[in-house]
Amino acid sequence: MPFDYIRTVKILGNDIRSRSQNKELFGETLAPATVMVVSVTASTSQGNPLEPEELEIVMEACNMAEALQEERVRMHQYVEQRMALNAPNLCAIVGAGTAAMKLMDWDY
Known part of the structure; x- marks a missing residue:
């Protein structure tokens, strides 16, 4: 869903690596499986802030x-x-x- 993506972007902001590890931030926004995907993807991301x-x-x-x-x-x-x-x-x-x-x- 596009609005799940938008809420995720707002939660992560520029602090992708540390915030993606805090699963409580995504509690009402994403399904647990999606939280895991975001967490793994963020930990391997090489993007710049x-x-x-x-x-x-x-x-x-x-x-x-x-x-x-x-x-x-x-x-x-x-x-x-x-x-x-x-x-x-x-x-x-x-x-x-x-x-x-x-x-x-x-x-x-």
């Missing part, structure tokens, strides 16, 4: 992506609540949640 300005840009992008996801969820909840009024027959057939997902996935 980002410059402070670059790290700030990356963190800002992560925050922006999380904010966009939160807004998307809010919009979906709103559309789902309104579906019974706007498309009662569709809601009766597939349910409000499914109808809202289909409606929001349509490209105009």
Whole structure:
């Protein structure tokens, strides 16, 4: 999932080696198997830390992506609540949640 990746980037920051060994940091973010993959990958990584300005840009992008996801969820909840009024027959057939997902996935 892209948002697991974003949360992982935010947790690790520039301190990849030491933070990747602290499995408690990833408790609610990643599955245990994925935490193990991150830990092993980080321990063998030969990458260089980002410059402070670059790290700030990356963190800002992560925050922006999380904010966009939160807004998307809010919009979906709103559309789902309104579906019974706007498309009662569709809601009766597939349910409000499914109808809202289909409606929001349509490209105009």
